[in-house]
Amino acid sequence: MTTLSATGLRQRFGGVVALDDVDLSVDHGEVVAVIGPNGSGKTTLLNALTGILRPDAGRIELMGGDVTAAPAPRLARRGVVRTFQDGRLLESLCALDNVLVGLHADPRDGAWRGWLPWVARRRRGRAIAALDAVGLRDRWSARVAVLSHGQRRRVELARALVADPRILVLDEPTAGLTPEDTHAVRDLIVAARNRGVAVLLVEHDLDIVGAVADRILVLDAGAVVAGGVARSVLADARVRHLCGMAAVEQPA
Numbered sequence: 001m002t003t004l005s006a007t008g009l010r011q012r013f014g015g016v017v018a019l020d021d022v023d024l025s026v027d028h029g030e031v032v033a034v035i036g037p038n039g040s041g042k043t044t045l046l047n048a049l050t051g052i053l054r055p056d057a058g059r060i061e062l063m064g065g066d067v068t069a070a071p072a073p074r075l076a077r078r079g080v081v082r083t084f085q086d087g088r089l090l091e092s093l094c095a096l097d098n099v100l101v102g103l104h105a106d107p108r109d110g111a112w113r114g115w116l117p118w119v120a121r122r123r124r125g126r127a128i129a130a131l132d133a134v135g136l137r138d139r140w141s142a143r144v145a146v147l148s149h150g151q152r153r154r155v156e157l158a159r160a161l162v163a164d165p166r167i168l169v170l171d172e173p174t175a176g177l178t179p180e181d182t183h184a185v186r187d188l189i190v191a192a193r194n195r196g197v198a199v200l201l202v203e204h205d206l207d208i209v210g211a212v213a214d215r216i217l218v219l220d221a222g223a224v225v226a227g228g229v230a231r232s233v234l235a236d237a238r239v240r241h242l243c244g245m246a247a248v249e250q251p252a
Contacts, residue, residue, distance in 0.1 A: 081102070
């Protein structure tokens with residue numbers, strides 16, 4: 001079943017073509033990676049799909065319904081959850097409170113009911129469980145300002161996962177991470193896919209892409225230049241040249 005799809009997406013910024021007739025689909029329980037050189041339109045594509053930008057042309061569907069003009073808050077309430085390349089944590093709050101922010105649009109409780117004691121207890125329990133899933137249960141009370149870069153990335157993932165998303169949209173989730181933290185993020189992506197979550201991933205680390213992606217879409221100058229099964233795309237000499245990479249070791 002297709003969770004999120006886009007057809008004919010186009011986006012211009014003045015004379016710059018950021019997206020040029022892009023088609024994409026992500027199925028239930030599938031990881032689709034978007035790769036390409038810097039400036040190829042990857043983050044613009046994510047912004048269009050998550051309601052931050054309204055595309056100049058094209059159609060976006062969520063679970064078969066047209067959401068092309070839906071703003072980000074409405075999409076969040078319908079299960080489209082994302083992280084950002086530059087991080088969007090609230091520095092003065094602790095890790096737990098940052099994760100609780102991820103439940104603000106949860107339709108199961110309704111924003112107006114969040115003050116009820118039993119709702120607040122349930123949300124706190126879900127937030128603690130999300131921090132436990134990313135290995136930060138013992139850091140729930142720490143202000144995010146004092147956490148390491150890798151721990152902060154994990155808090156962002158916990159905040160995204162706590163809402164039980166239909167589709168998880170990740171923009172460079174392993175950027176700047178240690179090998180240990182990178183492996184933890186990889187495992188979280190695989191765990192989300194195994195629970196049936198659709199995952200759309202922009203990532204420069206082609207080892208991670210090769211380890212988790214089912215399919216890959218390659219962008220250059222806003223246009224799709226290659227796409228298909230991950231192993232075949234990463235073995236393509238044109239793709240390796242475009243992304244400036246050597247041959248990629250593929251998992252057995």
